[in-house]
Amino acid sequence: MDALFEIKGMTCSACSSRLEKVINNMDGVNHASVNLATESLAVNFDKESTSVTEIIKSVEMSGFEATEKIEGTEVALPISGMTCSACSSRLERVLNATDGIVKAGVSLPGESATIKFNSAIISLRQIRQIIKDIGFEAGEIQSAQDAQKNFETRRKQNEAKLALMKKKLIYALTFTVPLLIITMGHMVGMPLPDFISPHHSPLGFALIQLFLTMPVLWFGKDFYIHGFPNLMRGTPNMDSLIAVGTSAAVVYSLWNLIEIVLGVDPQARAMDLYFESAATIITLILLGKFQEGRAKSRTSEAIEKLMDLTPAKAILLENGEQISTPIEEIGPGDNILIRPGDRVSADGTVYDGHSEIDESMLTGESMPVSKSEGDAVAGGTVNTGGGALKVRVKNVGENTVLSRIIKLVQDAQGSKAPISSLADTVSFYFVPTVMTIAVLSGLSWYFFSAEPFSFALRIFISVMVIACPCAMGLATPTAIMVGTGRGAQLGVLVKSGEALETAGKINTMIFDKTGTLTYGQPELVDTFVASGQNGEELLALAASAEKQSEHPLARAVLRAAEKTGISLPETTSFNAVAGLGIATKTGGHSMLLGNQEYLNRNFVGGLDDKNARDAASSFESAGQSPLYIAKDGKLAGIMAIADKIKKEAPATIKKLHALGVKTVMLTGDNEKVARTIAKSAGIDEVVAQVMPDRKAEVVNREKAQGRKVAMIGDGINDAPALASADLGIAMGTGIDVAIESGDIVLMKGDLSGVLTALALSRATVRNIKQNLFWAFAFNVLGIPVAAGALYIFGGPTLSPMFAAAAMSLSSVTVVTNALRLKFFTIEN
Template identity: 55%
Template structure:
């Protein structure tokens, strides 16, 4: 049985993560496929005699997503963090432009209804063509900025695995196409005054801008869930001083290049870079990051020291023993990452609902529009509004993100305070705890 921690690319909502879990989990030989939307990771246990990793990656790729095998969890964390920062900057830029265009679009479209005067050149009564064309231009630019909704949502719909982007793409696309048809009729002089009041460009533009705002806030919130791990990693110094040869020549090197049996020079005020043993010198060490004990601990030759702890007042020569991923701090970070990537039992229910939520919403939207048109007796434009409304207000993302995001924030904050939680399941069971007994250090 082979186990891998994988990075999943291209997920946009809870429906995406649920679909990947179901398709991969149903493959022969797969024992466990657990996808965490907030961390954008998948824990995979499978019999590699049945399927190769390439087979599974190809199946996931067929759904429009990507799988990457990451051997080191720290590499995965740093890579995802850098990718999130880049994505946030791009999203923020697009959001600003979308909002700057959506505000005048809404003002032009709804200004008369709100009693705001419009310039004569775009007055719908005297210059209906200009009124419609300027809205068309504004919404076209907004839709271009929000093109990812269509690039992700339409292919997912064609593959019969619709997601939240599919809802937005279909809803805003329907409003845009209907309004563009009315624009053509206005330009041809067909029922001009009736058609000019039957444009829904602002619906498409404002919805894309607002949903983009929601996506930006969601991504920004997710990015903060890893702040605790970043702070833990910062406890390890970026560089270290090693002593070379009999003359003990000092050389500064990156901390990740330290090897076992290297002799390190640790000055007062420095953090110890790796786990090791004191071979010369004595000092007091602040180990509060590990033990919670506020008072520094006296250390002398042959005593063990832990990477990330703070040397207070003496010069130490330390023999490196546990380095890289084997240090105590790295193991703590790995434990926190595993806990953040794990699923609480309650998350399974949300995932199952999210899997079927989008297709059900699309069916309800179609039925709503048809019912209002054929039974309610309203015109086509009104029934279209009801169809769009049902599509755009339904989003399963909050349902799928709430639990994993809570776990990530809770376990991360706990680690900062010295409380390590093994898994999401353990965190959920902690709610039933009635008595906690601590020693003086916690």
């Protein structure tokens, strides 16, 4: 069983790594993955051995808060029969106490209830019955909370959180700046009033520092509220480091303040206070956290832009009237009007009108697409032409292409890449190790050097403060969030962090031919008619026989017959043999249509005719697929069907070769046709006359040679091969894209999207490595300096305030570097 939880209280990668390890060690848990960037926990577990409740308890024992996230099961129901707040309160209490209901909120003024429930435990019908048993009535569902509303809620929460962080930062700065002026000003000759001068009034000097420091500590109280409890549990995190370090500075300073009050060498003690260090550390970390939060909020801009594409209202066509209607009230089967300049309100099919539609938000293709009667349109696209379109709605809400894309990108942004495992492992042990180093460094300087206690304390604080592992935890997820979002804008949908990382390692690319290397729209280009046969009759028989077939060659024959307008005889029986051909009873004749092998198996005569052989050979040499047609046991003719190679194919294959990628083409066509097409495209290797179920064997053969293999196909009959490959890439066709197929989906069906996918992968992985380098570099270089390693050789020490600035800078640097991926473009 799979479950997803929202986690609160994580502040750094040490938190996420520790929590992930705790949950993975639970009995019954098969796999657990924590994502710091999205503050979520995904768990696969055996419900016979453990439960959601037990997992939540384990999370809470680790010092965090967990709430189960259940997708698609939040409903709003109108409630009748409530007359006062006692009614709403009672209903809310009963619903929240019901097993399977995660959360329920009842509004008396709105006469409604919003209920989030686990459909595996309780059904909506049962919830209705509970409401009825209490004495109320539940109406029909008003609306479900879809991904867009969830995202909007989260965005508002983040905005409120940032606003609060900004307020705390401003207040902290208000007290810290004068504190620094008072404590540091006299060092640069800045005069101070006698009543707060360290030389004239040591007590006043100390008290004003305490007065200015205490509010700053209050604004940073969350560090202490979370840090010390985690330390007591034996699970310290970033907050623990800050809490212990600043508390040490404050306690030491308070002791010196007491000695000043007692008259113990007041002037010396006044010059040995660290109030300003504690206040400055808190303020700098608040500043860093605010900048980090603001930068992180920009990592989901791609989704925000997609979210903003759906218009709030649609123009409903009803009884000859145009009615402006909220999009939530539009349903399948409704007719809507899309005026020039309007966004398409929902997925549907044009039944009247002609115009141009900008689909760049879906496919990344900048050129508008012509739309007329019978063409499909997608919600969120824009009518950029001069005509109005009348559209019959097909999909709304979470079923639209746009909503599915948003969901896919959100899932990808919450996933992990294998490269993140190193940072997760290091982060788990990092904080305890740092605390140990800080204690040992402080004690060593105190006991084994001539330096005073204040120096040892400063070393201890500096090590504690500089070693925050936040940057390590942000290194991978921020890059994945920005990278996958950018991919969606470019028409490349990446389903997971693992797929994004794998794409950059591919060294063998296997292509399906039809619909991938070619346009997938074969046309009848030539016909050989056997002696004694009639060409028009042959086309009519072939078209009728192929009418029930879904094969691309069959559709080519049908289109050719439709163009001539000939009438088709009746087909009374139909039998297809995958990869070979069909047998039918058409117009009173026994018909066989397929490749030469199929006709040979059925002992068809006339295949050895020289004219037939020459025609077939000529077709194959031109890269045209021969379709053999037999009537009543004898060859009646051969149709030449050609599928044009995509114009971008040769250039794409050439660039793949330049990247060191081997290319292979799979096709059910015969060897001669396959090699002709492969030569035109520049493909390295051809595997012809391969059945759909054998494509996976070719993939596994390449993998057995130790190669990283990507399979690219249409996502339908190539499904086994896509699943077998290290990376499955599905070719989309604009708004008809099958986003469920493959690890990566190329939205616009353009083969050059492969290059974009590979380049985006390499750019993202490179960005992650840069992030990890800077994250580790800050700590690997900073900790020894903070511990006094340079001071031993006559170098400087690291002030705790500079340590705090460096720590904050490391996180901001990592997030800012990840944001560079927003501007990724592939070089031509």
